[in-house]
Amino acid sequence: MNPRPARGPAKAATAGTTAVVALLPDAEPLLRSAAGTDGQAVRPGLPAHATLLYPWLPADEVDESELHRLRLALPVGPVRLRLASVERTGGFVGVPVPELSPLADAVRTAFPAQVPYGGRFGPRPPVHLTVALDADPRAAADIARRTAAALPITTEINTLHVVGLAPTGWQGLAELPLSH
Numbered sequence: 001m002n003p004r005p006a007r008g009p010a011k012a013a014t015a016g017t018t019a020v021v022a023l024l025p026d027a028e029p030l031l032r033s034a035a036g037t038d039g040q041a042v043r044p045g046l047p048a049h050a051t052l053l054y055p056w057l058p059a060d061e062v063d064e065s066e067l068h069r070l071r072l073a074l075p076v077g078p079v080r081l082r083l084a085s086v087e088r089t090g091g092f093v094g095v096p097v098p099e100l101s102p103l104a105d106a107v108r109t110a111f112p113a114q115v116p117y118g119g120r121f122g123p124r125p126p127v128h129l130t131v132a133l134d135a136d137p138r139a140a141a142d143i144a145r146r147t148a149a150a151l152p153i154t155t156e157i158n159t160l161h162v163v164g165l166a167p168t169g170w171q172g173l174a175e176l177p178l179s180h
Helices: 025-037 064-073 098-110 137-149
Strands: 018-023 049-053 079-083 087-089 092-096 128-132 153-157 159-166 169-177
Touching: 018 098, 025 092, 025 128, 025 137, 025 153, 049 098, 049 128, 064 098, 064 169, 079 098, 087 137, 092 137, 128 137
Parallel strands: none
Antiparallel strands: 018 049, 018 159, 079 153, 087 092, 092 128, 159 169
């Protein structure tokens, strides 16, 4: 994992917050393009990723037993993805990642007390790659157009990551291969 400094899956995260994410390195050019259009619209902190559960457990509760519980919830084998469409609402630009919905459901089912995004987007928010957040509307339109022109991207993931926010930024806490 090659994290960028500072923030990650959400603006209001505090030190000790964790998340379960799928890194999408093949989508990194989308974030670079968006940052070139509006440098404030791309949140530094993690490389291109789709969040399966945020927040997860407080960092001081992440131990081998919780990681084992998480591993047991995961399917075996790589997951093929096709990033093919763009969604835009105001200053938000995202790419849906529906192939990760079963993984997100499995993780959320294994940890039912952890409400995705604190409930802000309902009990089952769609899995997506955030390309831009809080962009100026004109910049968001340009970012959406550029993102659409760069799609489709076909890739696969074979590992999930647990990341935690430390005072110096997001850090990898565990890698969870999709094999047992």
